[in-house]
Amino acid sequence: xxxxxxxxxxxxxxxxxxxxxxxxxxxxxxxxxxxxxxxxxxxxxxxxxxxxxxxxxxxxxxxxxxxxxxxxxxxxxxxxxxxxxxxxxxxxxxxxxxxxxxxxxxxxxxxxxxxxxxxxxxxxxxxxxxxxxxxxxxxxxxxxxxxxxxxxxxxxxxxxxxxxxxxxxxxxxxxxxxxxxxxxxxxxxxxxxxxxxxxxxxxxxxxxxxxxxxxxxxx
Amino acid sequence: xxxxxxxxxxxxxxxxxxxxxxxxxxxxxxxxxxxxxxxxxxxxxxxxxxxxxxxxxxxxxxxxxxxxxxxxxxxxxxxxxxxxxxxxxxxxxxxxxxxxxxxxxxxxxxxxxxxxxxxxxxxxxxxxxxxxxxxxxxxxxxxxxxxxxxxxxxxxxxxxxxxxxxxxxxxxxxxxxxxxxxxxxxxxxxxxxxxxxxxxxxxxxxxxxxxxxxxxxxx
DNA sequence: AAAAATTTTTAAGCTTACTTAAAAATTAAT
DNA sequence: ATTAATTTTTAAGTAAGCTTAAAAATTTTT
Ligand SMILES: [Mn+2]
Ligand SMILES: [Mn+2]
Ligand SMILES: [Mn+2]
Ligand SMILES: [Mn+2]
Numbered sequence: 001x002x003x004x005x006x007x008x009x010x011x012x013x014x015x016x017x018x019x020x021x022x023x024x025x026x027x028x029x030x031x032x033x034x035x036x037x038x039x040x041x042x043x044x045x046x047x048x049x050x051x052x053x054x055x056x057x058x059x060x061x062x063x064x065x066x067x068x069x070x071x072x073x074x075x076x077x078x079x080x081x082x083x084x085x086x087x088x089x090x091x092x093x094x095x096x097x098x099x100x101x102x103x104x105x106x107x108x109x110x111x112x113x114x115x116x117x118x119x120x121x122x123x124x125x126x127x128x129x130x131x132x133x134x135x136x137x138x139x140x141x142x143x144x145x146x147x148x149x150x151x152x153x154x155x156x157x158x159x160x161x162x163x164x165x166x167x168x169x170x171x172x173x174x175x176x177x178x179x180x181x182x183x184x185x186x187x188x189x190x191x192x193x194x195x196x197x198x199x200x201x202x203x204x205x206x207x208x209x210x211x212x213x214x215x216x217x218x219x
Numbered sequence: 220x221x222x223x224x225x226x227x228x229x230x231x232x233x234x235x236x237x238x239x240x241x242x243x244x245x246x247x248x249x250x251x252x253x254x255x256x257x258x259x260x261x262x263x264x265x266x267x268x269x270x271x272x273x274x275x276x277x278x279x280x281x282x283x284x285x286x287x288x289x290x291x292x293x294x295x296x297x298x299x300x301x302x303x304x305x306x307x308x309x310x311x312x313x314x315x316x317x318x319x320x321x322x323x324x325x326x327x328x329x330x331x332x333x334x335x336x337x338x339x340x341x342x343x344x345x346x347x348x349x350x351x352x353x354x355x356x357x358x359x360x361x362x363x364x365x366x367x368x369x370x371x372x373x374x375x376x377x378x379x380x381x382x383x384x385x386x387x388x389x390x391x392x393x394x395x396x397x398x399x400x401x402x403x404x405x406x407x408x409x410x411x412x413x414x415x416x417x418x419x420x421x422x423x424x425x426x427x428x429x430x431x432x433x434x435x436x437x438x
Numbered sequence: 439a440a441a442a443a444t445t446t447t448t449a450a451g452c453t454t455a456c457t458t459a460a461a462a463a464t465t466a467a468t
Numbered sequence: 469a470t471t472a473a474t475t476t477t478t479a480a481g482t483a484a485g486c487t488t489a490a491a492a493a494t495t496t497t498t
Contacts, residue, residue: 004485026445038486040447045484057446057493088332098329105320113307223455245475257456259477264454276464276476 003104006073007032008042009051012062013070018161023059071135077103078124078131079114085125086118092125092160092168108133127159127178127214146184146194147210154183155215162212175199176213222323225292226251227261228270231281232289237380242278290354296322297343297350298333304344305337311344311379311387327352346378346397346433365403365413366429373402374434381431394418395432 011031015023025039032039047054051066062070080099084090090098112133115121122139124130129137143158157180160171171177175198185202186195192207205213230250234242244258251258266273270285281289299318303309309317331352334340341358343349348356362377376399379390390396394417404421405414411426424432 002484024446034485035487036446037448037488041485084329087336088329090328090332094328098326101324102321105324107317109309109313110303110307110317113309117306221454243476253455254457255476256458256478261455 001069004042005046005051006069006104008039008046009062009066009070010073010077012052012060013067013074016062021059023061024057025060028060068135071131071137072108073103075131075133075135076106076111078128079111079118079121080106081124081126082118082121082130083114091172093163093165095125096163123178125178126161127157128161143214143216145211146182146196146205146213146215147192147207149184149187149194149215151184151187154181154218156181156218157213158216159214160212161214167209167212170209171213174201174203181218182215220288223261224265224270225288225323227258227265228281228285228289229292229296231271231279232286232293235281240278242280243276244279247279287354290350290356291327292322294350294352294354295325295330297347298330298337299325300343300345301337301340301349302333310391312382312384314344315382342397344397345380346376347380362433362435364430365401365415365424365432365434366411366426368403368406368413368434370403370406373400373437375400375437376432377435378433379431380433386428386431389428390432393420393422400437401434 008028011028012023015021015028015031025043026036029036029039043052043054043060046052046066050063051069052063053061077099080102081095084095084098085092115130115133120132121130127143129139129141131137141158146155149155157176157178160168160176160178162168176182180198182196182198184194184196187193188195192210194205194210196203196205227247230247231242234240234247234250244262245255248255248258262271262273262279265271265285269282270288271282272280296318299321300314303314303317304311334349334352339351340349346362348358348360350356360377365374368374376395376397379387379395379397381387395401399417401415401417403413403415407413411429412423413429414421414423416422
């Protein structure tokens with residue numbers, strides 16, 4: 001399948017899993033940076049290939065075949081990220097950019113070799129789960145955005161859900177990395193700000209960031 | 220530039236360097252598996268982009284800009300081959316197939332990281348030279364096809380110039396690998412066959428193979 | 439329940455990268 | 469030097485993936 005097809009299917013899958021899920025063509029179009037006319041067009045073509053269900057004005061739904069394709073691409077994407085992150089000294093943003101392209105030109109054989117080399121990792125460097133070769137995610141996600149964390153508790157960063165360069169640069173600079181421990185000292189509910197300490201440094205984050213940083217309670 | 224453009228430019232370059240050089244659209248078309256009409260079409264488009272010189276019925280010639288592009292892609296191709304060959308246990312044919320796709324989706328940054336990781340290798344696993352980041356090949360090639368080797372002498376395999384799976388399987392099976400030493404025992408000029416020994420095994424090769432295997436004299 | 443605003447779809451058109459079939463030019467053979 | 473064979477070019481057409489602009493349907497607001 002073409003890169004355009006794969007990105008489209010992937011966008012639907014990601015939209016359904018994370019975000020509030022408006023899976024109509026217009027919203028998918030926004031994520032892909034194309035017109036909604038193009039997205040409607042593509043939706044019809046993919047429906048003809050049995051990758052999704054399309055009915056005028058309704059939400060798009062991946063078929064089982066479509067979901068499998070999405071998982072296969074996401075697997076390759078996250079394996080590339082994990083691989084490039086480990087092998088070379090590349091930033092979270094850079095590995096994402098490379099993976100966005102490489103994911104479409106990677107054989108299952110190569111993906112499996114990478115997975116094996118890495119010891120079949122369960123998570124990529126952003127903390128997102130890596131589907132196995134059968135397209136399954138076996139881990140269960142109990143994390144929640146930092147905006148919902150309680151003051152006084154410590155947490156482990158479990159995911160950084162963005163592809164913005166500045167966000168990652170900020171995170172890197174302040175040691176906000178996958179797996180690191182943080183302590184929330186205050187939640188300013190009205191101002192939607194969160195005060196926390198990382199490695200003995202206190203920082204104040206606004207909602208733009210605290211909804212992108214996911215954490216798990218340290219049981 | 221698109222994958223189609225890059226493959227076209229690369230095909231012209233490769234045609235001019237190795238083979239007897241008929242660089243007219245029809246011959247390039249054959250190598251790429253497209254119609255000559257498509258190749259003529261593409262040639263005109265690339266001429267408009269100053270990647271090559273096109274005149275009706277004449278041979279295609281890369282401009283300096285075109286040559287630079289070809290070298291950049293070939294560099295990425297061969298770095299991928301070297302990298303995949305080293306990292307994973309993949310055959311010469313498999314690494315070529317993967318490289319053929321990955322070469323078009325690789326940033327200069329990533330290519331440089333790979334080169335650095337590998338210690339800036341001068342040759343890929345087929346024995347082909349890897350251009351540096353400036354698009355230059357600094358090594359000089361003194362090798363010649365095995366078909367032209369003299370009986371009684373020993374040689375070092377310097378290149379395996381094919382992308383055929385069966386050819387590589389045969390080579391792998393008989394230890395005909397880049398860098399290995401062989402001894403030519405007889406040249407059957409009339410039958411265009413070459414008898415040689417590799418690792419104490421004697422084999423007889425026909426011209427189909429002896430023109431693909433390049434060697435250097437052991438001074 | 440209308441009216442207004444927003445979103446989705448349709449329609450028409452563009453570029454890239456191909457195809458086949460024919461016409462035109464070149465190259466090889468007599 | 470013609471003729472024949474081969475190759476290249478032109479012409480016409482297709483599919484994928486886009487665009488913008490308009491029409492149609494949905495959703496929100498009043
Ligand atoms: Mn992508
Ligand atoms: Mn990721
Ligand atoms: Mn290629
Ligand atoms: Mn090679």
